[in-house]
Amino acid sequence: MKKQWFTISVYSENNVGLLNRISGIFLKRHINIESLNVSKSEIEGVSKFTIVVNTTEKWTRNIVGQIEKQIEVIKAYYHTDDETIYQESALFKISSDLLFDERQIQNIIKDSAAQIVTVARDFFVLAKSGRRNEIDEMHDQLKPFGIMQFVRSGRIAVTKSEMRISALLNEFYQDK
Structure with a gap:
């Protein structure tokens, strides 16, 4: 099997x-x-x-x-x-300067249908909901820019x- x-x-x-x-x-x-x-x-x-x-x-x-x-x-x-x-949710904490200095970050946010949850002086937080592979793909795209913190929820399903x-x-x- x-x-x-x-x-x-x-x-x-x-x-x-x-x-x-x-x-x-x-x-x-x-x-x-x-x-x-x-x-x-x-x-x-x-x-x-x-x-x-x-x-x-x-x-x-x-x-x-x-x-x-x-x-x-x-x-x-x-x-x-x-x-x-089913869906999972994830939060990504990233350095704030990247939001304004890296056009690629803005493209990743737009293309992945992520949401900016908060913006502070030193960091901003993105939220992404979707299937595991969609969250993994976004993680892989953001990783080269430096992810300060990352957390993923458990699956919710009907x-x-x-x-x-x-x-x-x-x-x-x-x-x-």
Whole structure:
């Protein structure tokens, strides 16, 4: 089986220690988490973990099964990149003199659809949202000019197909 990118979505109660146990599942299998984001979900009181891994479907299926065994986990899903709509965000801090002295910097900002977040005497900050490769490309273009600081967010994603988590929870609560 060949490796590919998978986005794992985990719906859970918001309990202390769950992130540690989930990351331990990946650690035991020597699978690196490439990106991780945790936020509230579309369901009141339910958190959503968005985890990105580069591995085989067999390993991903096994991991999702292990994650679902955690008592606080309501449901976990996995999807390929083709099955999701996703974005990442990045901030670039760069020396202010380059903004005015280097025409190429202005072209990079325009061509990459980045936004200037702030301009100070010594630096300016660019924000770029998009796919990982778009952010990597902008990073590569800015690197020769000197990046003072760089940070990238974890992936945020929604699936193209319906995830029946809301219906699943409604059925669960009606049965009680």
